[in-house]
Amino acid sequence: MEVIFIDNLIENRFMEEVKNNHLFDGHSKILxxxxxxxxSQTLFNLLYKFRKELNLEIGVAHVNHKVRAESDDEENILRHRMSEIDVPFYCDYFTxxxxxxxxxxxRYKFFQKVMEENNYTCLVTAHHSDDVVExxxxxxxxxxxxRYLTGIKQRQTFANGELIRPLLNFKKSDFDTKDYFDDYTNYKNEYLRNRIRNLYIPELEKENPAFKKSILSLSKEVDAAMDIINNSIKNLNFEKDKIDLEKFLNQDRSLQYFILQDYLDNYKDISIGRDQFDQLLHIIRKSGQFNQRINKNYSLIKDDKNFYLASDSLPESKIEYEVSRIKPQxxxxxExxxxxDANFFVRGREVGDRILLNGINKKVKRYFIDQKIPLKMRENAQMLVVEGQIYEILGIATSDLSxxxxxxxxxDTLYYFER
Known part of the structure; x- marks a missing residue:
């Protein structure tokens, strides 16, 4: 299945991109x-055509999302095409x-599984510059x-190897492949990304024809700025699990902001909104010691020398819940x-807590009394807080907000269950 493009320019640009950036150096088996x-069809056609020149063994991973009537037919066509040219084809089904x-x-859990089970050292995806803009x-x-306005990186660590995006410097309009499937759901504007692609960006390009170029330039400038910030933080040699308070307070207040962000990013199970972040930063800057739970798993502790997050141990009598965006099996x-994309966290009861129930913004204390909730359950009650409001008293009551x-x-749907 050799593909010849109408204009060979894209092929030449692709090989220049790969060779100049040494994208596949050290890789011989890619997914x-x-x-x-x-x-993705353009990406496959390019890599298949130049696989021998690049000394690459290739495989293909496909996810059938089962959301369109055509999904099964497209899977079968791809499976047949790969079979004809002896390219391994791995498929899984979203449920x-x-x-x-x-x-x-x-998708990415599936890709990781295929890589690890079949000794692929590189996952290759077809992200391009329009994806960066969006x-x-x-x-x-x-x-x-x-730090999150830096766009998409061309390569990063993934699974047992790397994730590489060789088309990142191409525009979608550069692609002239003919043997592809057109997914009509890309034109449905119920999803934010589709609205951005189909509605917002075209309108903004009427005001500024170079809008996409401006966003890409902004992203590159942010990337450069974050490199400087991250290097400044790295040179301070903070310990990973705690921050030296004196050294922290001696830094410019702007850098303190990024130091705290960088520290909290080490804890992937913590979701902190802007208000809570600003509150933590204020507490750290104030004199005096501090110990405050920030969610059900962690407390922020500040002593005379350091501040750090400590894992909380819950009382044995307390039911432990886990809250996740991933549905448990x-x-x-x-639910x-x-x-x-709202931020959330779980905490214990606080004085003055209120929850919206049956149209009434009721005090949690009064609700517990009215419902004759046992004293021990009241003491151990856990609140799911979203943007400063209680959406759930875990195991007890659901707010009208939810x-x-x-x-x-x-x-978004969150799932919680007893551990």
């Missing part, structure tokens, strides 16, 4: 993520409620911090609905 759309984030998590713009809309769980989002298009 290509192939959906069958124009992006459950479809969301973009869940589907993405499923990603950066989407993060801006959501109010992401500076073979476990009883309850909570929260705004799309119930109202059950059928909303722009929401």
């Amino acid at each position: 290509i993520a192939l959906s069958g759309g124009i992006d 459950g409620e479809f969301t973009e984030s869940k589907a993405r998590d499923f 990603t950066v713009f989407m993060r801006q809309l959501r109010g992401s911090r500076l 073979n476990l009883d769980y309850k 909570i609905y929260i705004p799309k 119930k109202s989002l059950k059928n909303a298009k722009m929401n």
